[in-house]
Amino acid sequence: GQNIDQPTEMTATEGAIVQINCTYQTSGFNGLFWYQQHAGEAPTFLSYNVLDGLEEKGRFSSFLSRSKGYSYLLLKELQMKDSASYLCFVSSNTGKLIFGQGTTLQVKP
Amino acid sequence: DTGVSQNPRHKITKRGQNVTFRCDPISEHNRLYWYRQTLGQGPEFLTYFQNEAQLEKSRLLSDRFSAERPKGSFSTLEIQRTEQGDSAMYLCASSTTRVGNNYGYTFGSGTRLTVV
Numbered sequence: 001g002q003n004i005d006q007p008t009e010m011t012a013t014e015g016a017i018v019q020i021n022c023t024y025q026t027s028g029f030n031g032l033f034w035y036q037q038h039a040g041e042a043p044t045f046l047s048y049n050v051l052d053g054l055e056e057k058g059r060f061s062s063f064l065s066r067s068k069g070y071s072y073l074l075l076k077e078l079q080m081k082d083s084a085s086y087l088c089f090v091s092s093n094t095g096k097l098i099f100g101q102g103t104t105l106q107v108k109p
Numbered sequence: 110d111t112g113v114s115q116n117p118r119h120k121i122t123k124r125g126q127n128v129t130f131r132c133d134p135i136s137e138h139n140r141l142y143w144y145r146q147t148l149g150q151g152p153e154f155l156t157y158f159q160n161e162a163q164l165e166k167s168r169l170l171s172d173r174f175s176a177e178r179p180k181g182s183f184s185t186l187e188i189q190r191t192e193q194g195d196s197a198m199y200l201c202a203s204s205t206t207r208v209g210n211n212y213g214y215t216f217g218s219g220t221r222l223t224v225v
Binding site: 043 | 159
């Protein structure tokens with residue numbers, strides 16, 4: 001079957017670092033995406049990994065290990081506005097997107 | 110191009126009524142996706158199109174749900190005989206498979222359906 005797992009909820013403190021993990025089992029792999037979604041809004045692009053390793057973009061970094069079926073999103077210098085849901089999903093070989101349940105991150109002062 | 114546009118933003122309907130939602134993708138995107146999202150959950154796949162061809166659909170679309178993309182541009186999603194369990198956010202996304210473009214997906218803001 002196809003499955004993506006990520007924690008349902010996380011809490012962190014403003015200014016801290018938080019890591020959101022995502023594990024996947026899919027039939028085919030054409031890249032893994034992280035998107036941010038604020039309540040009632042459209043998901044917006046954060047990162048894309050198709051090769052193993054770390055992709056860094058400002059305060060956000062994403063890591064991928066294809067052999068382990070594992071990715072994480074690292075958020076540094078947390079700000080209150082980072083409170084949102086973080087969606088991990090895989091693009092399969094057929095083009096279908098397979099989502100995890102999303103991680104709701106709450107940043108506290 | 111202002112991104113992916115979905116209409117209406119909100120829809121309240123009585124149980125048993127039919128509803129239709131529209132999605133206008135980014136004009137140069139050839140792929141269009143429909144997903145359903147309930148509170149606190151990740152998006153659930155409904156169907157997707159490449160141009161006007163419907164490439165894959167979930168079992169949900171074999172019953173009361175149907176989707177079309179007649180000219181390979183905008184798409185409509187219809188739900189017949191709505192049930193309270195259909196209450197959710199319906200998300201549309203588009204992307205391109207054309208060489209030279211990034212592989213990002215652009216999502217619309219969704220249509221929130223409430224069935225009363």
